[in-house]
Amino acid sequence: MQTAVTPQHVSNNIEFTLDLQSFPSDLGYIHMLYFCELEHLQTKARREYNFYRNDVLRHSNYTPPYLVTDYIYSSEPFQVDQYKVSLNATATSTLPPIINGIELFAVIPTTIQGTDTQDVSAITAIKEIYQVHKNWMGDPCIPKALCWDGLTCSYDVSKPPIIRNVNMSFNGLHGGISPNFANLMDVQYLDLSNNNLTGSIPDTLSRIQSLIFLDLSNNNLNGSIPYGLIKKVQDGSLDLRYVNNPDLCTNGNSSQLAEGRTKLAIYIAVSVVVIVVLVLVAVLCFCFQRKRKQVSINYSVKLTSDGDGNSSLRLENRRFTYMELETITNNFGRVLGQGGFGYVFHGCLEDATQVAVKLRSHSSNQGVKQFLAEAQVLTRIHHKNLVSMIGYCKDGVHMALVYEYMPQGTLQEHIAREDNSGRGLPWRQRLQVALESAQGLEYLHKGCNPPIIHRDVKTANILLNARLEAKIADFGLSKAFTCDDNTNVSTNTFAGTHGYVDPEYQRTMYPSTKSDVYSFGVVLLELVTGKPAILRNPRPINIINWARQLLARGDIEGIVDARMQGDHDINAVWKTANIALMCTEQAPAQRPSMTEVVMQLQECLDLEEGSGGSGMNPHMGYNATINQSIGVSQNNTMFETAYNYTTGPPMDSSPASTR
Template sequence: MEQPTPRTSAVVPWSLLLLCLVSGALQARAQPNGFISIDCGGPTGYVDDTTGLSYTTDAGFIDADAGNNHNISVEYITPSTPKSWYSVRSFPSETRNCYTLSSLVSGLQYLVRGKFLYGNYDDPNRLPIFDLYIGVNFWTRVNILEAGAAVYTEAIMVVPNDSLQVCLMNTGSGTPFISGLDLRPLKNKLYPLANETQALVLLHRFNFGPTDSHDIIRYPLDPYDRIWFPFVDATDWTDMSTDMNVNADVDQLFQPPEAVMQTAITPRNVSNNIEFSLDLESFPSDLRLGYIYTLYFCELEDLSSSNAVREYYINLDDVLQVESSEEAYTPTYLVDRYFYSTGPFQADQSIVISLNATAESTLPPIINAIELFAVIATTTLGTDEQDVSAITAIKEMYQVHKNWMGDPCVPKALNWDGLTCSYDVSKPPIITNVNMSFNGLRGGISPNFANLKDVQYLDLSNNNLTGSIPDTLARLHSLILLDLSNNNLNGSIPFGLLKKIEDGSLSLRYSNNPDLCTNGNSCQLPERGSKVAIYIAVPVVVIVVLVLASVLCFCMQRKRKQGSINYSVKLTNEGDGNSSLRLENRRFTYMELQMITNNFQRVLGQGGFGYVFQGSLEDGTQVAVKLRSHSSNQGVKQFLAEAQVLTRIHHRNLVSMIGYCKDGVHMALVYEYMPQGTLHEHISGKHNNGLGLPWRQRLRVALESAQGLEYLHKGCNPPIIHRDVKTTNILLNARLEAKIADFGMSKAFNYEDSTHVSTNTFAGTHGYVDPEYQRTMQPSTKSDVYSFGVVLLQLVTGKPAILRDPKPITIINWTRQVLARGDIESMVDARMQGDHDINAVWKTTEIALMCTEQAPQQRPSMIDVVMQLQECLDLELGSGNGGKDPNMGYNVATYMSIDVSQNNGTFEIDHNYTTGPPMDTGPAAAR
């Protein structure tokens, strides 16, 4: 029968024989503190006869439905084959499958070991190649060369958290599998080059001097359970050994087992030196920082009573490794000593280590053991630890399977389904969106959702959730959309969430929860409440109502005396009629507009609605007055549409409306003033002495504009399609922050009813219009995405949407033609004067071209666009072009939405005003 031949993950130059029993059966003993020994694919736990260590099945360390259990073929099993090699777990599905080792000590150094014996478990004898990761950092490549070869992979690393994941990654070269997984805690002083930023991956570990090729040393002889493979070569070497105790070196940096230091080799020919080669080819050279070695020496002969001298030089690839060329090494009698790399060194396919006797030496060199490691980086940042803990608890509570294994956000290509993450070059990724809609969730809403501190969108709709809505969700300061519709929730909406809804920072969807009380006036107290509490509560409520009524009457009388004008917009819900909120916007008379614009003296611009004038309120607030021209083809309908949209939406990247005027035939909208004009003016060179915006500023404008559109599509209920996205409708304030403007053509629609709006009125500007919308007259959010793609191309190229010279061509087709020639620099706006990272330009162009795909379903959502533009900005900031701009570290903006309605939310416009002079001061622009 063919026996498994143990190897490290690298191919070794010496023949290593089978892993067998240490001579003499060991008694079962208690598991050392912190040891984890997993038999992957095994049916039950047991105590290993060789080591006395307790092995457990892998059921508690990996998802229940991850992988398949197999036994290796009987031809690879003999009475001497350790039980831990009998079974394997294979992973034919999913790219990444991970084991989670918990209850670790953060900051402590650990040895992690994987074991792999293929043993033709799946019969076709297809030898696989796959990668291992420790958390989000590459560990090593497992290359199975023989069915009966036992492959070991081992790493020494500092664990940053209280848990560690070992992940098998399918590289397309066969099905990953694993036989066993071990974890052993080490003392932090051991292996000084293993730290928080780098780990050591074992390539070779050999014990010189044993005479039996089966004499493997590990636990309990090595308290850390390192596996020391014997090196036996009776032809060239003389074996040395001693039964006397070997004292530990004072530094204790490596602590080799005493049994290892009690044997050594020396050349059989006393005039020879020691030289050997260590292979490096099996480890991916592009994934390591270099190599380090540790050589172990202990003199086993007492030379004190003789004139014998043993001293030698240590050379690595013919380079002397001692500090002085005149220094030689002399091992110490019965004291373990070592010589090690103080830093990584570079090598190609192999390294040659030679021990050469000095001229004064009367004895040849000796060596007891050697370890060789590859150094790998562990600096890749995994997802924020609190987010990982929270989403993992959520996964366990609802038994989510899908691809929820490994790190939730890293690598980006494998982030968990339904999660959107935000990435910063200097910080761990954070979870910003969670979409668990249609996931069959049962039970209550997990309290761990409240620990996702940066989440902005939380969609738990269309499940079977029961119980009440936890008030702890109000702790989510970034939450802008909470969708709980189509569940079986009960109770009432918590006060904390109602307060966020009232202040406009949260949009809540809760339709089709029959037992959920949404009207605070009719929600009854819980039955368990005492009658005493009711007797106390009712009088208190009556008193509060009377006091509020008195205050309200006083305020109304005072307002009448001041002659103030009040305009309110009430959002109502056709579903139950109970949800309503009110916003205050100032209503201006035409005479007031004349006063604040100095009789319409300064024109800022002109559009289809009419002229836009600059003005100043009584408190000095600068405003823009959009006055409808009597000859405008945009009438009352468009005026009301824009007014309704602007009173509903509040976002830092959307222009805010301060008030309106509807005075006889005069109609106007009053906005916050944007002193830097339109994006079109900046791209065309009308500002800054003809110089265009610098590239980083363009990226910032792109990101902020995308955030505004993202809010319209996702943060509004019902969602809003702008329908006229273009550079003249993107305005810049004094800090060059971008804001979307002009909502006269905007349309709202309900995602639950359709994916588009049916309309007989065409809107848009030639060069920006989605061809699908132009064909069907049915705009969707993807229509805005298309238009935004055109804007992105303009930001990159500085060109108009339609190029006229030498013949008319869209900027999309022009860009594709230039890219087909492979010359991206020729399409970049020359006014940026080369101050850009070409990789960020490439990525931005790719985003733009994805946005302008002909088929709407092939275009990304604005959420995706925002995330990708953030990556572009991160890429540009990390390129070193001018250093990081502290004003350009942007995350997805915080939204404010005032809509708490269920389905089919509509607007009611109420006009309540009295006669008299205008208000003393106008309201500040909403931010």
């Protein structure tokens, strides 16, 4: 409302024309026009005009209020092939007409469908079994504003809503896990943690093909983990959590299917003979090799701290000597990158496995403290979206970490890069990278015990493997927190990178999980815009402030990376930008958790995939013009320029819908 358009002369009119012939003829339209007087008028000055829609007078002798938002809207849908608005000054007006904003909505005819019947039957049965009260009444997903607590639904105009996420943690659930959960065939996130559930884990849960997150922590479950779930965990399609179930058997051998044990029994006699022979051969080879050269053995070793407060550390990974590092890196011949710790070199192990060797520089400002911190974190965490450590070196003054090689480099490099045709990283790939990175951070916050704050989330610390799968790296600044509310931890060492640091953490020196959320919000904005965290031209400005200014005006295309060349679903982009703005709220309490971010990004990816990758131009078919015969002037409070028609996203959560 702070900007408006007006002709220079009172005799000129304002006209907007929008061609609608390319749209279905049966569509109805509703419009809203926004008015606000921005100038303090002199006593005898008068701004009064008539409003015409398609040459029919709809409102006469209108005068906009001074510095107060006012609007005119259609109460019923109308059908036209061409939408035309005219604002004409009255005979008694001394000033030309003015308009601050205009919106045109297409009313899409559709029959409101109830939630998928199978989902309704399943969740209703679950409600009855556990005697859930809360607001679980009526349709689970309809209306959207009254969706049942703990449920997240997916909505499609052409299909009934389906239940995607079920969060029943801290609900006081008793008894066994209902088999009806397996009838929610489209559920992706199922959280049953922190209840009083007993009995075994039903194998039927492994039949939910869409399930990617299952939290059974802090219950009283017993028995073994079904083989179907174990297989999903092993192939990386499921994030399974089951800590603090004292009677639950988590031994891999006892968690196999009964027929697996039967087959093992059949072959055990033959296997024993074969194993004995192989062991004897291995021992002979081992002794022979020991005579020829020194070898590396996987074993536990203690690394003591340098007085910075870190306790002794036990590493189960392979320990390399400095001479071995020289061998596997070809005398440190190929540099992959450089950071505060030192250089990172490419290496190749005896079995041809490619690795990255992060060698601490003697001049590095990150010493034993950061080395121990990163080594400690990497030995504790295991997740498909976190870089894995293969081994380490602490050989005299030489220190190094050896971890899996990520051939596609950093996300920062990919955002800045473009191909020969001028195209950058495709939008769908950016969304996938964002989701995978968020899953890695979410694991650090919720899947680790104690949880971990990364403290240096940025595009340079997100690496991509050969399949462009994202993994979080660089844990040298990470801190574990064990406070009761699991939200923050005191530290007297400031960490982070300019442009990504949470202002609350910068002010208080107390990092929290929401500090990582803030930094990840900056990463999301970089993915959307293709710009760095700090923009330099024409003057230095944080990407957050820059994006908020444009999005406040509804200018989503103004921030989208032009190198994507329109190959994106505008709804998914809007939603992603909105997630980024929520993540970068000044108050940590107003930011979402990483679990919520993961769920929201999954919805963004669903939107993008639902569009079929058409790359539809959101402005296609729109031709907005203003009477070009009028003059143009500009001052500090009003922009009297040719009208630039933009379309906002058809969703309630966009910044443009907030007035």
